[in-house]
Amino acid sequence: MGPLAGLKIIELAGIGPGPMTAMMLGDMGADVVRIDRARSGPMERLVEPRYSVHGRSRRSVAVDLQKPGAAEVVLRLIESADGLVEPFRPGVAERLGIGPEPGLARNPKLVYGRMTGWGQDGPLARAAGHDINYIALTGALQAIGRAGEPPVPPLNLVGDFGGGGMLLAFGMVCGLLEAQRSGRGQVVDAAMVDGVALLFGGIFGLHAAGVWADRRGVNLLDSGAPFYDVYETADAKFVAIGSLEPQFYALLLEKSGVAADGLPAQHDRTWWPELRKRLTAAFKTKTRDEWCRVMEGSDVCFAPVLTIAEAPQHPHARAREAYVEVEGVLQPAPAPRFSRTRPEVSSSAPASGAHTEEVLTSSGFTPAEVKDLREAGVVK
Numbered sequence: 001m002g003p004l005a006g007l008k009i010i011e012l013a014g015i016g017p018g019p020m021t022a023m024m025l026g027d028m029g030a031d032v033v034r035i036d037r038a039r040s041g042p043m044e045r046l047v048e049p050r051y052s053v054h055g056r057s058r059r060s061v062a063v064d065l066q067k068p069g070a071a072e073v074v075l076r077l078i079e080s081a082d083g084l085v086e087p088f089r090p091g092v093a094e095r096l097g098i099g100p101e102p103g104l105a106r107n108p109k110l111v112y113g114r115m116t117g118w119g120q121d122g123p124l125a126r127a128a129g130h131d132i133n134y135i136a137l138t139g140a141l142q143a144i145g146r147a148g149e150p151p152v153p154p155l156n157l158v159g160d161f162g163g164g165g166m167l168l169a170f171g172m173v174c175g176l177l178e179a180q181r182s183g184r185g186q187v188v189d190a191a192m193v194d195g196v197a198l199l200f201g202g203i204f205g206l207h208a209a210g211v212w213a214d215r216r217g218v219n220l221l222d223s224g225a226p227f228y229d230v231y232e233t234a235d236a237k238f239v240a241i242g243s244l245e246p247q248f249y250a251l252l253l254e255k256s257g258v259a260a261d262g263l264p265a266q267h268d269r270t271w272w273p274e275l276r277k278r279l280t281a282a283f284k285t286k287t288r289d290e291w292c293r294v295m296e297g298s299d300v301c302f303a304p305v306l307t308i309a310e311a312p313q314h315p316h317a318r319a320r321e322a323y324v325e326v327e328g329v330l331q332p333a334p335a336p337r338f339s340r341t342r343p344e345v346s347s348s349a350p351a352s353g354a355h356t357e358e359v360l361t362s363s364g365f366t367p368a369e370v371k372d373l374r375e376a377g378v379v380k
Contacts, residue, residue, distance in 0.1 A: 002029025002334070002343035007082045007176065010074070011058065012098075013037060014087025016131070016156065017192065018115045019054040020165030022085050025172065026057030027334035028343045033081075033359050035074060036352040038064035038380045050327040054165075055349025061360065062353025062380035069378050071097030075106050077363055082179070083111040083172050090116065090125050100187045110185040111175035115168045117159070119191030131159035134192040138163075140200050147217030147224065163195025220244065226276035227252060227266065230305060237288035238305035239295075241279075252300045256282045353380040 007030040011022040026032040034055075049055060061077070063070050075098065078084060084103060086093050093099040093114075100112045117134045118124040124137075135141040135158050136151075145152040168190035175188050206212035218224040227243040243252040249266050253259070258278045264271040283291065288304050295302035306314060312323040312330055324333045327348045334343035356379050360370050373379045 001341060002027065003338055003341040004173075005029035005341070007031065008033070008080060009083045009085060009172075010035065010077055010081045011085045012074075012087060012093070014115070016087075016160040017164030017168065018085050018087030019052075020161055021113065021115065021168040021172065023054045023057055024165070024169040024334075025083075025085075027345060029341070030082075032058035033077065033355070034058050034060045034350075035065075035077070036060050036062045038062045038067075038353070038377065049349040049351050050329050052349040053329070053331045056326065056331075057346045058350065059355035059359055060350040060352055061356045064378055064380075065096050065098070067376065067378045069373065069376065071102075073360075073373065073378060074098045075102060076365070077359070078103050078110060079106050080363055081107065081110060083113060083176055085113045085115065085168065085172070087115045089128075090120050104185055108185060109179050109183060111172055111179055111188060112185065113168050113172045113175070113188040113190060115164060115190050117164075117192045119194065120189045131156035131164075131192070134159040134163070135196050137193055138196040138200055140196050143200075143203065143214075143216060143222060145216045145222075147215070149217070151216065158199065159192045159196055162199055163197075164190065164192040167192075167195035167198070224272075226272050226279055229276075229279075231280060231283035233283055233286060233288040233291060235287040235289075239283060239288055239291050240303045240305055242301035244301070248299050248301050251298060255295050255298065255300055257285075258282055356380060 004025060007025075009022065009025050009030045009032045011018065011032055011034040013019075013034050013036045022032050022034065063073055065071070065074070078098075086098075094101075100114075103110050103112055114120060116125070117129040117131075118127060132141065132153050135154075140158055141151045141153065143151075144154055168188065171188040171190050175186055179185050203212055207214060212219050216222060220228060223229050225244075227241060227249050230238050230240050232238055241252060243249045246266060253263075256279060258275075263275075286294070291302075292304050296304070311317060317323060322333055323330055324345055325331075326345050329348065331345075334345060356374075357370055360373075360379070361367065365373075370379070
């Protein structure tokens, strides 16, 4: 029912951003077929597939890509696909015989999406790396943290998922739209360093304008401003304040009980340490839930800092049905929303090879061919 219904995507199994891209496409209605390794990986041995939220909304075929004949299996699946998500280091897919050249030769309309950290070229292209390395190179990691303290890794949300998975999902949809018009496919080179740089573009602009210092914890949005920060409450929980605009700031002072009479202007930075002290003391006088009753829903720009367990239970999340339960696992619902072609979670993550025979036979393999491939260890 989703807006991508009717599209078929082949996903070469990987970790992190590639699976997120495939999940986003699958949630939106695309038929995503993941080509898993014939042997289970370490994560599969640790947890059941249903706990892999980014692995939902697709089917699985298990192929041993090192076996003779494996490349031909993948290429035959590509013949009927609209797009492919490939998560390997540069050169790996080519060595396996399933790179863009043979893929586009089999299917000239194929959109071949490549997800890497450093990109397909450049001096670091073939080096190993993880989210923390990619955000470090872009300047984003240096900017996250408090003054006088080391940078703080923001989980792996910025590189893997914001600058990686979402970037490739956007690139795939762009490529698929263009292929419908031109009849020609192409390669999408999605690099996390490029995606993080895009996310960081607004800060680059502020820095160029001279209103953002290249130092941690001294700017409006990085904990430098006391009216855009997190405060501890009487019950050792936290609340988040984002009172940037003058009218919101005035309401913050009013509702927090910090006297406004005779105070310097909001953006007088010489006054910020004293204001932080007053706000810190004020928020310690009530529990988090008491502050919610005072401020939540107002123009203070306020929110309680919720735990992973608490977030799905918040009345706003419940009203918007922002979380769904799939096979007993509570997880974020597909997003964004559509008025007509509503996206849905079609299934939890499949076990490796759960749909091998089903996918191969529907893609034109005869029962005898499937039997021969299984006996040769090419598929599981």
